[in-house]
Amino acid sequence: MINIAPIVEGVAVGILMREIKPGMKSYITRKALRTPFILTRMYLVVEILHKMFLDLAGLLILPFHSLMSQFIVLVCFILIWYADHLIPMDTARLLIIMAALQGTYCTFLEISGRFHVKSENLLKSFPNHKACNNFEKKYLLKFTRACKPLFIGTPGYFRIQRLTVLTFLRGIMVGTLDMILTAKNS
Numbered sequence: 001m002i003n004i005a006p007i008v009e010g011v012a013v014g015i016l017m018r019e020i021k022p023g024m025k026s027y028i029t030r031k032a033l034r035t036p037f038i039l040t041r042m043y044l045v046v047e048i049l050h051k052m053f054l055d056l057a058g059l060l061i062l063p064f065h066s067l068m069s070q071f072i073v074l075v076c077f078i079l080i081w082y083a084d085h086l087i088p089m090d091t092a093r094l095l096i097i098m099a100a101l102q103g104t105y106c107t108f109l110e111i112s113g114r115f116h117v118k119s120e121n122l123l124k125s126f127p128n129h130k131a132c133n134n135f136e137k138k139y140l141l142k143f144t145r146a147c148k149p150l151f152i153g154t155p156g157y158f159r160i161q162r163l164t165v166l167t168f169l170r171g172i173m174v175g176t177l178d179m180i181l182t183a184k185n186s
Contacts, residue, residue: 036129036136040143043122050150062154068105069168072098073175080176081183102172106165112152113162119149 075098079091086094126140153159 036126036132036140039126039129040140043147047147047150054152054155058152058154061152061160062158065158065168068101069171069175072102072172073179076172076176077179077183080180106168109160109165109168110162112160113164116149116151116159116161119151123147123149 075094079086079094079098083091123144126144127137129136129140132140151159151161
């Protein structure tokens with residue numbers, strides 16, 4: 001059986017960022033679908049789909065993050081420590097591989113961090129819905145307190161936020177320097 005959770009997750013992110021958020025200038029859906037009770041149900045559906053996606057991909061993100069950082073640290077160390085022993089073509093290949101992997105992974109981390117921020121902003125915008133009476137505002141306020149923002153990562157272990165990119169790059173620099181200092185001392 002084919003798991004369609006990643007496809008549904010992509011559609012859900014589009015719905016989450018565009019159609020659910022109150023206060024947008026134009027919508028594709030009808031106004032009746034943006035009532036507070038429908039908004040909360042739609043958000044819960046997106047949350048369930050996102051949990052299905054994390055069950056599938058969340059367990060792979062932490063080992064992949066570890067492997068990427070270790071591989072990039074190793075390539076940096078090889079480029080620095082063995083610079084005079086490498087053929088220029090090999091140096092160029094290693095630089096291209098390192099830049100491509102690091103750039104791609106940093107882009108993934110940045111997009112995932114922005115997804116988390118957008119989810120937080122969406123939850124904060126629910127009580128500011130224009131077409132609400134007092135009861136609906138209280139309902140949306142309680143709903144936003146009960147919901148947690150969506151994130152990419154392994155639940156309980158690793159949550160990608162906006163600062164994860166900087167932490168990743170700092171880890172690469174510190175790891176490379178540690179390897180160089182260890183190699184000099186031995």
